[in-house]
Amino acid sequence: MNGVNGGLLxxxxxxxxxxxxxxxxxxxxxxxxxxxxxxxxxxxxxxxxAGESDPASHAYHGLTQRNAVMYGPPGxxxxxxxxxxxxCVNLVCxxxxxxxxVLLRAGAIVAGTELARARRSVHxxxxxxxxxxxxxxxxxxxxxxxxxxxxxxxxxxxxxxxFAAPGPVGAVCAGPRVGVSSAATVPWRFWIEGDPTVSxxxxxTPRRANHSGR
DNA sequence: ACGGCGATGATCT
DNA sequence: GATCATCGCCGTT
Numbered sequence: 001m002n003g004v005n006g007g008l009l010x011x012x013x014x015x016x017x018x019x020x021x022x023x024x025x026x027x028x029x030x031x032x033x034x035x036x037x038x039x040x041x042x043x044x045x046x047x048x049x050a051g052e053s054d055p056a057s058h059a060y061h062g063l064t065q066r067n068a069v070m071y072g073p074p075g076x077x078x079x080x081x082x083x084x085x086x087x088c089v090n091l092v093c094x095x096x097x098x099x100x101x102v103l104l105r106a107g108a109i110v111a112g113t114e115l116a117r118a119r120r121s122v123h124x125x126x127x128x129x130x131x132x133x134x135x136x137x138x139x140x141x142x143x144x145x146x147x148x149x150x151x152x153x154x155x156x157x158x159x160x161x162x163f164a165a166p167g168p169v170g171a172v173c174a175g176p177r178v179g180v181s182s183a184a185t186v187p188w189r190f191w192i193e194g195d196p197t198v199s200x201x202x203x204x205t206p207r208r209a210n211h212s213g214r
Numbered sequence: 215a216c217g218g219c220g221a222t223g224a225t226c227t
Numbered sequence: 228g229a230t231c232a233t234c235g236c237c238g239t240t
Contacts, residue, residue, distance in 0.1 A: 085223080105232085
């Protein structure tokens with residue numbers, strides 16, 4: 001029963017360009033199995049990144065040490081560290097050698113709410129719907145970090161896995177991606193209409209350099 | 215509701 | 228040395 005009604009997604013699910021895979025990931029459930037307990041998130045918001053042809057992609061300038069996982073086989077997690085404090089997670093799409101991926105931006109906690117709240121409470125007090133509302137928050141709630149970069153989410157032995165949506169999914173909307181400084185108008189962000197866990201839209205805001213010299 | 219800004223460090227040119 | 232696929236806090240409408 002791979003890929004249907006809550007079963008583990010097969011690798012073939014990811015063996016297509018990210019722009020096609022992204023909307024199909026909505027409603028799917030990403031689950032972290034750990035000794036502390038499990039946390040599961042039903043995805044409500046994702047973004048597609050098209051690789052070397054996409055100015056907003058980490059792979060735009062070609063293969064580097066950081067983005068190497070994106071060039072690998074589909075169905076693996078590309079985890080990166082940014083702004084000196086946050087992790088974000090992508091799922092790699094397309095055949096090996098092609099660097100497309102889907103950024104997981106937000107979701108609803110469907111299991112392990114208490115553990116997710118405990119992990120997030122370090123940074124404040126939150127309503128349930130905010131626990132995985134945003135790509136770095138989603139990683140915090142699930143406990144995703146450096147150690148999970150490259151993990152095969154289609155492998156039943158791994159601690160991080162992804163499952164098909166257990167039931168019907170709401171209407172899908174599309175719009176521009178959040179916080180990107182180039183290709184800012186391409187409608188490659190997908191979300192479930194009306195879902196309260198979808199993160200607020202925010203355009204890229206350039207930062208003024210510090211010239212104080214102190 | 216919305217806008218500005220600091221935190222904090224890896225990555226790449 | 229600049230940039231960054233962010234977040235939380237604080238201030239103003």
